[in-house]
Amino acid sequence: MSTGGIARGGNVSLTKENPGLSAVAVGVEWDRTLEPALAESLTLAAVLCGADGRAVGRESLVFWNQMTSSDLSVAALDSALGHDVEQVEVFLADVPDTVSKVVFVLYVNEGSPRRRTLGQLSTCRVRVLDAESGRPLASSENLAASFGTETAVLLGEVYRHREHWKFKVVGQGYSAGLRGVTDEFGLTS
Known part of the structure; x- marks a missing residue:
């Protein structure tokens, strides 16, 4: 089932609607x-979270410096499928089983003294594709319209719902950037 323009808070079933779906690529x-x-x-990052909504461990952050989760279930892709700029599979x-959801975050990896924000974007969409066929399964509305001084945004999450997997668009911004995200998910000491 292909959907488009899912609003913040909206969700779509992935495996119930697509029996046999074994892998998804979540991209931005x-x-x-x-x-x-x-x-x-x-930079696109993913965090594997437990039932309490917190990261299951320090090794559960997947991003440019740690390309796969320790269990190899989540991996950043070297080259994206379709129109996405970056993707995580x-x-x-x-x-x-200890992971109840995988959250996807886009953040500004600041390396220069000039402050950049997500408010400079005019378009930002999160998409889910069948990783094997490249077929689109879900796409968010344009999330950029609400960005301001944020330097990170929780785009969405792939989560367990009973015996199936679903995808939810979140669109929650963080003005504290990646630090705000890592604090929320318990990745800082």
Whole structure:
């Protein structure tokens, strides 16, 4: 089932509607007319979370510096499928039972003194694809319209619902950037 334009808070069933779905690619698409420094500093990350909503461990953050989760169920892709700029693949059957959801975060990886924010984006969508066929399964509305001073945004989450997997669009911004995200999910001491 292909859907488009899911609003914040909306969700869609992945495995119930697509029996046999074994892996999804969750990606982000943003406007490609950005200043190069901002475009190059945007990074997609994933956090594997337990039933309490917190990261299951320090090794559960998947991003440019740690390309796979320790259990190999979640991995950043070297090259994205379709129109996405960056993607993370989730092997659904391999996700440990202790993980109830995988959250996806886009953040500004600041390396320069010039402050960049997600408010500079005019387009930002999170998408879910069948990782084997590349077929679109879900796509969010344009989330960029509500961005301001945020330097990180929780785009969405792939989560367990009874015996199936679902996807939910979140769109929650963090002005504290990746630090705010890691604090919320218990990845800082």
